[in-house]
Amino acid sequence: MANENLINRDSTCFFTAIEGEFYANCSNKNLQNAPNISGLIYPIVGIDLSINLLSKFPTNLPKTLKYLNVSANSLDRLSRHDIREYPQLIELRMSKCKLKVLESHSLNGSQLRYLDVSGNRQLTLSVLKNISCDLSESFIETLILDELQCPIGPSIVLTRNHVKCLRNTSLKMLSLASNRIVYLDVYVIPTLPESLTVLNFSDNKLTMGLYASQFGLLKSMKVLDFSYQSRIPVQNFENIECTYTEKNCKTEETEREGSEREPKIYDIHPSIYTIYLPQSLEKLYLHDYTVDPKPYRYDAFISYAAENETFAIDVINDLERKSNLKVCFHSRDFIPGTAIADNISNAIQNSRRTVCFVTSHFLQSYWCMFEFNMARMVSFYSRAGENVLILVLLEKYPAHKMPLDMLELMQYNSYLEYPGNFVDKESFTSQLAKHL
Template sequence: MSVKYSIMNLIWLVTCITGGRSAKCPLNSVCTCWKFEGKLFADCSDRSLSKAPTFSDDVIGINFAKNKFSTIPQNLPTSLLHLEMSRNELLSLNSSSFKRYTLLQNLSVSHNILTEMSLGTLQSNSHLKHLDVSYNNLLTLEVMYNISFDLKESQIQTLILEKLQCTYGVSLDIKQYHVIHLKHTQLLELNLASNRINSLEFGVLNALPKSLRILNIADNKLSFGLYIMEFPVLHNLEILNVSFQSSFHQNNLTGQFFDKCNDTKIATHCTCTNDILLDMVVKENDNGNDTSFPRNWNHNTNTNLAADSFFPFSSVYNYRNYTIYLPRNLRKLYFHDNLYKMSIPKLPIGLNNKLTHIFFQRNIIYEIIEPVTGISQLQYADFSGNFCKNISKSFLQLFSKLEFLNLSNNALAPIFENDKESEMFRNQRLLSVLDVSFNRIVHLPERVLQNNINLRHLNLSFNSLSEFKVNVGHMTKLKTLELSNNQLLELDSETRKSLDRLPLNSINIHLFGNNLKCSCETLDFLQWMQNSKNVHFVKMKDYTCSFGRNATASFKDLDTILQKLEKTCSSYTLIMVLVTTLIIITMTTTISRILYRFRWKLRYMYYVAKEKYKEDVDHLEFRRQNSFRFDAFISYADKDRRYIIELVKTLEKDYCLSLCIHNRDFIPGTEIADNITNAIHCSRRTVCFMTKHFLDSYWCMFELNMARMEAIYSRNGQNVLFLVALESGIMKRLPLQLMDLVNSNSYLDFPSDEERTGDTESAIAFTAKLGETLTSD
């Protein structure tokens, strides 16, 4: 959530900008320096330093992370702007620690063992913009007063105070005096995560600067309280993170479980009384500025009484008439992974907000009774993993701009199953992504998504659907329909027709893990799966179907399955059956022989058609006729790569060739056959290095046959396939159907083992011949 500004990040940024050029620093050989815009940045991280080396005056940033400093070095350039001291052994900081570095803008002392940060430590650093004191869990939250007091007239923008308390112990409250001196700064980001904070004293949020844009109070133990009503005073807050509340932090009774907590530490320098704090806070009110802090606050009463005197709904009866106001510029609210077990009643939220994203996943919100009002700008909502069993059908009625909705991993089956009039998603016409997986849904009404015309991705996986009859004909932008891991036997005819009528050319349907049935009743469905041009079944070869009582069949043999079903389901007379059987046998035999005879041609045509399907035909033809991405595709067996890789490097270097090899140039995540076909199709020539390993490899022979088909059917018979015998006599082992390659075309013999290494005449001549061949038109 928070962006931690560190010298390490800055140095890496400079490294990227300068192309990684580095050198030893001018006055010492320990550190590495980068020059950027005439200024030097020194990286001295992870060098076991306990004393600082000498630096020239033009060094403005130093990274001392992961060293052994116990104090802040005092021999650094006084013009220093950035100092990274994280992960050292710093024990305490005082007024002399940074006194000479008055120009500091970025400072990190995180992940040390600090026990004290005295008042005045940062009093000389008025230019400080980014400060990180996180993960010093012996400092405790009381150090906030000293830090805020020192920074009250600074240029501070980012303040990271994460993990100032040890993990286990009694929960704590943030008091006004902790933050009161930050009020008139221009702070943009404040991180108070992982500090066992239980509550905020009423007035704390009002004491924060109005410039604040990011507030992170995640991983604490926050309880509900009237301080929630104070959030609207943070007018410019854009991101609020209150996630991971009351996290268990399980660690198997090791490590942090035995840390000695310093929770009894008392702020010795704070002498602020409540009257002084009040004067400081309400002074802004006297200047005519907006503040919600009560003017009649009395320090002799407790916080709850003071709050009750300010809010008009202090009686039980009046609690029904309340409105929760959000910061008017809040855009993202993170409220996930909390251990709050609760239901959400009617929740009226003030209209004056810009909230677009809410992250409420993995809580324990078991019920949402009434609609949530006031956040009409919402575009992204994640309520997944909440063990929710009941949501009001009017819950979403005011979220008319919602584009992404995740309700997965709940128990909302009864809600969806009974929504016959599309009440749940009635106003979500802009909804693009809907995820209701893992909800134990048994069936869905046809009209449940009737109003969601802009749906692109619908996820219904991991439910218990035995049929899918939801009307999808109006979803003209549908791209993905996720139905995997249900109990589906088939998709009914109306759904199939609706999918075929959709205007898009490719709809991805996931049906893996269903109880698909191969029978006469589902024959039409299986035929549709095979023949549909508008639907792509993702990983269809992994599908299985029940064939009879105990038998199952894989969709790898879908053709065979269909043939069996067609014969089984026939109702012709005996003669017709015999004739049909004879015809089928004859045709099957003939087709099988034809398919076997032309199997490589058919496979080649399939993959070329698949490529054309993905790309614009005109553009593809233009590219084929005018240029190729590679000069040659090099086909070889992995066990022969040692010689081939060296040869490829030589050819690319000496002959300026662009060669394609599978180890380097194939696209990850793409099917091997697609990669091979695309590589051959995009290469001017194909060179096959023949060895016994090559002939024994399925994919090598696939590459050889695909290259042969490319030469015959796409290159008008041009000689684009070259064979290189890497072993003596290997050409005699070629299959008979490939011997024409040897009989009708010459091939090259690779030098013998003794001649392959070194600059022998044979090796040089072979490389030259191959290079000249591949560079010629």
Template sequence: MALTNLPSNMFAGLISTNVSEIYLNNNFIKSLDGEIFSKLIHLRKLDLSWTGISDSNYTFAGLSSLETLSLSGTWFSNFPNFCNGNQSYLPKLKRLDLDNSKIDSLSTTLMCLDNLRTLHLVKLSLRLLYKNTFSKLRSLENLNLGRLGSQFRRIEPGAFNSKSLKNLTFSVTSTFSFNDHYIKRFQQLFSNCSQLEYLDLSDNTFQISDYNWLKMFKPLKQLKELKLKNAKIQYLPTFKQNIFPMLRRLNLASNRISSWQGNAPFNEMKTLQMLSLRGNRISLINKTSFPESWNNGEGSLKTLLLVGNPFSCSCGISWLRQWIDTTTSKNITTDKNEWQCSISNTKVLEYYPMQTFPCLVTYIVPSLMALFALLVTSFVCYIFRFQIKLKLYRCKSRKDGYNSISNKGYVFDSFVAYSYKDLNWVKQHLIPKLETQHHLKLCIRDRDFQPGTVFSDHITEKIEASRTFLLILSDNFARDKWCKFQLDIASHIGISRGDLSIIPVIIKDISFKSLSESIYNVINNTDCMVWSEDGPASELFWTKVVEGIH
């Protein structure tokens, strides 16, 4: 058919029938008068897609029985008006398709479609999404905003606000980015989407930190499926159980993921059943890549998809090669028959690393060297066993002599000045070593300062009550104005009191641009101790720190 208009009596012969669907798609119809269909009381679906209907000539009066309406490919440049005063022309409408239409703006809140369940707005030329655009669609459950195109630039916080929305697809192109620079727009993006169960954000670019990632998705406690295909993700974000308590399916296919640190991204996932990492840049999978419960088949994971990754068929793939032969893997890795080695055309299933000479050497030689080192160490300890016992005795005696604080009435052995960003180092290394092991009493501001007191007064009071001043230097310290304030106060008290020793400890490198004059003077005029995790160096470091305090 090549209809250009719809005569008023076109459907007169269908009035007494039970016709429920009419398809007028792919015609040249330029106007719509809903009254033409008014006597078709059983009409439920009307397809007017790919016609010439536009903003200038249409009315939906007479279509009150419709449940599905397709206006895809039409010439509407604005979202159609479905309001008849305070009423709706289409009170029963459940599905509306406006894909590929000319709509370039949704500047007003969509209204008068109280029973609408599904709204498709695929391939529109939108430039931005406004706050509360869909909030008046009280029954909306499925919203598809896929493939919006490179002209899309901005989304306002709360654009998806909806108390009923369950399934959302929002994909633009690689030109639209979720990044930390505009994070304030995205942190509240889903704050009022508490019922969302399915979320597809594929084909956008994601460049946000773990903290902002978790904050953006935190409101979605009902989310069961998350798709982030082709999202330019390079580093796996963390999927915490308290943020994704219901997540069942996770699709991260076609990204740029090559590796991740241990099993941290998935360690807390107790409900995940399907994980797709297809088409990434993963070359090695080892025992620590996934939680132990997944490896032994005791976890929730039922499907793991890894096809399309450039696996490195070398000795490093030994664990993976053994694992895919286990019963657990056979049930989970449904696409393992298609896994390919990156260099050759060999399939991973056909590669047996322990049958190759290089791999045998790689595994056997380190074992022999470790055994040899153990034997040498044991022999040396036996030969010098008396000298070692004497050294331990001297250390114990010195430790016992350091237990009491100075007789001058100081409350603390040392005031510890550090940046808040280095608090973990203080907790994990400094406190256990000096307080627990050497029984020194330290003043730690995050522990010993009383709330409600003026911070600067607290600093002065605690430094004056301390016998020494322990300076934990790092680039974080050098950029912190309160840290530099503490150093200045300590220098002043040291001059006036005469017996306050400043003990500088460097735990991280300090950039030249962050180096202040006061820090430079301390480093230049004092014997600094540099933190190291190396065994002998670490022991020497702590010995010098304890001696400095005493």
């Protein structure tokens, strides 16, 4: 929970202390250069520089840095010396930049446990070979490489060479969604590290192949996502910068590929295959079918501003009495004497969905936005990228005044408007119940 006595603002960043560690939020400030905050009294361990105009990887930040977010900037390169400026860095987010090059050995010797370079389509999936070999002796636990391949153009065959360097790591989550992967070499699944608990291949071009019979080899697996294969992309490609052919990323590992055997690929008829699942599995998404054996204490956690409580309580009563849903909300279900942040975290973790009633009061409320951001973090870290958020817009609000994270969520996920097209509150509540 943030200590209010240690929160300060300056003209550039918002500083806060969480559980004794200090963070700087410099997001969405139109910064062309990283601010110089190395001289502060308290050591900064986390900096959010996302949604700015940085063209070069910042090297003037505090050496105590553990968490760095430079997503949605204009960075086009990560050199082999950049990460070495921060020997304690364990989490690096570089999604949706304009990366064209990740230099070989740029991640060697790092302490990284979390890396996200998704949404950099000029890299292409060939970068996986360099990244995996750079991290072969690291502490990496989460690797997110979604949307690296152009959504149109040639498809990709994923081979053992892409992942073999990860074999002896402690990797827990690997996400390769939306990369036009059309086949898996039969050696891919057996080569993945035994520590893997979350594997995401959603939104690719995979058919039902021999890989499906190999799932049982993933002894620690909890979440497998192979959903939405062969889906036709619907986005506008005019403004997407991407590379249609794989770059020639040469390292000692990749230069030997020519002498290795051709990938073996087998398709099996979907009516006769048998899938052996690991006993540890908790959730399986397979070609648009979901198996969800994990029970949640609540169907939904409802987040709302105090000014909208009367409306929220009316909706909650309808959801519980008429739709037989179990709902969590703070005035009834939060535990007295427990820190607010802990109550919020427990409520979201124990709920299948989080519903936010978005109004101007909601957007101005510190704790409402805390709940929104906490639910987003749960989507990333605990639910394998599954969106747990349902946004309900209760009033018209200028888009340019909304947080960019919320606008992005609305762009790629459905949301409800009230009153909108609903004739009354009962029809709205009924529709909301269907989403839950």
